[in-house]
Amino acid sequence: MSTSPFHIFALVVYGGKVFDLALATDFVMIAKKFMADGFHPTFLSGTDLHDITSMCGPFVFGRDDLRERVQIYDNQEARTPFYQLETGGLKSHILHWVRNVSHHVSSGDRIIIVLIGHGDEKAGDVTLYPQHGAQEFLSKAEMVATLSFLPPNVRLLIVNEACYSGTWATIAPDVGANREVLIESAATIDQKSWAYKSGSGRSRCSLFGAAFVEELTTYPEGRISQHRSRIVDEMYHVAPDQETSTPLVIPSTRALLSHNISHFFLTPRIATAIASVASDQERYEALLKSRISARTFWQRLRRRIDPEREPAQAFAGDSVARDGTGADMKVLVIESYLKDLGPLQYALDYCTLATACQCALERRGPPDLQDQVISTIAWQTAQVQRVGRLLEHLAKRGLITDIVDAKTARQALADHQEDIVLPVVKRLRRDNNLLCLMNPPTRGHIGVHFTDAESWLIDILAYNWLMYPNSVDFDRVENEVFAFLA
Structure with a gap:
């Protein structure tokens, strides 16, 4: 009973x-x-x-x-x-x-x-x-x-x-x-x-x-x-x-x-x-x-990133999270993040982090929740910047031609999900090589699953394969991507 x-x-x-x-x-x-x-x-x-x-x-x-x-x-x-x-x-x-x-x-x-x-x-x-x-x-x-x-x-x-x-x-x-x-x-x-x-x-x-x-x-x-x-x-x-x-x-x-x-x-x-x-x-x-063993790499990466090239990392460091304007700056960062998301993203893809943001603003949850939230926001931004550097690297090596915005890429690929996008997804997700762009480190962060950086990478590579099928050597592209992220 x-x-x-x-x-x-x-x-x-x-x-x-x-x-x-x-x-x-x-x-x-x-x-x-x-x-x-x-x-x-x-x-x-x-x-x-x-x-x-x-x-x-x-x-x-x-x-x-x-x-x-x-x-x-x-x-x-x-x-x-x-x-x-x-x-x-x-x-x-x-x-x-x-x-x-x-x-x-x-x-x-x-x-x-x-x-x-x-x-x-x-x-x-x-x-x-x-x-x-x-x-x-x-x-x-x-x-x-x-x-x-x-x-x-x-x-x-x-x-x-x-x-x-x-x-x-x-x-x-x-x-x-x-x-x-x-x-x-x-x-x-x-x-x-x-x-x-x-x-x-x-x-x-x-x-x-x-x-x-x-x-x-x-x-x-x-x-x-x-x-x-x-x-x-x-x-x-x-x-x-x-x-x-x-x-x-x-x-x-x-x-x-x-x-x-x-x-x-x-x-x-x-x-x-x-x-x-x-x-x-x-x-x-x-x-x-x-x-999830790759998460140890993310912890090492955070210690090596150049603050001048990764301004988002400042949110996770001493200058914002622990001193300077202190709690007021934390609140500003969190409120700006929620504002940028908009209602649909708030309700769907980012809801776990958005909920944590609300808890942090209302001072509920563990004492370090604000720091965890800011670290996670900074980590997400860093992954997008990381993919940006990767795409620039591929372009300099002559492996891709165009780096367009995500909207342009998706419009071009709208009718090519089966023949272009899905093959790229299967190749890049093999052996979970892109998980390092999607899950933040366990300690000091909110447990979210972030897809923006991975999606941008896939969209741009698929776009180039669609637009320049005879000049894209995807075997070389794949090897270069995995080497860059390793």
């Missing part, structure tokens, strides 16, 4: 089709994980999972490139559904569940909503496919309107596994003024969410689903920024021929960085993993350590 001082209301929805084995596997695994941790969710499905097991065989969860996969659901178990089968429609049931819950929750209660389905590229809607009904589109606006019925001071987690689900990230600021909200999406605004393909070529689960469950199982508690960082690390650790996406984990201002991820999941049995899916923690930590 739970002795928690709060109640948990959870909804897990499967809106995929009868052939969506990977999404159905995620649905079952997340359901079992939540039940094992003491939740009593409402489960909805528009498709009979028995039909899927009959056609595709048992559900096998996990990635065999990281650890042993585990069979979690078979045809016999599927004969006794754990979910409500709503073959004629799902959307009205989802919205009704939220409105009904709003009458039963009180301050401090947790609400968890997990949506597993497809995504609409233009609007970012979650597309639901009832087995015997017409497809439905659940929009962010409809979800926000329904969530507005929730009382203040509740704690809300929404997980959206769909393609193009990044548009839902703005739900955090939309409904989080007086509620503590965390939004997790499998992809950013313009990205698909990809399934993991096993050695046999079958799609066994989504990359996000595998990382999400592994994270909750291995690290049931931990800071929100660490939670996102580990999911990003696992999703980016893929074979060269495996597509992936960038997940978003966006908190509202009230869901501050000082809170743990357990702030949203905590139950008396949260540390209990599914019995048949024992996680090899030592192996998992070894993987993470091997993939």
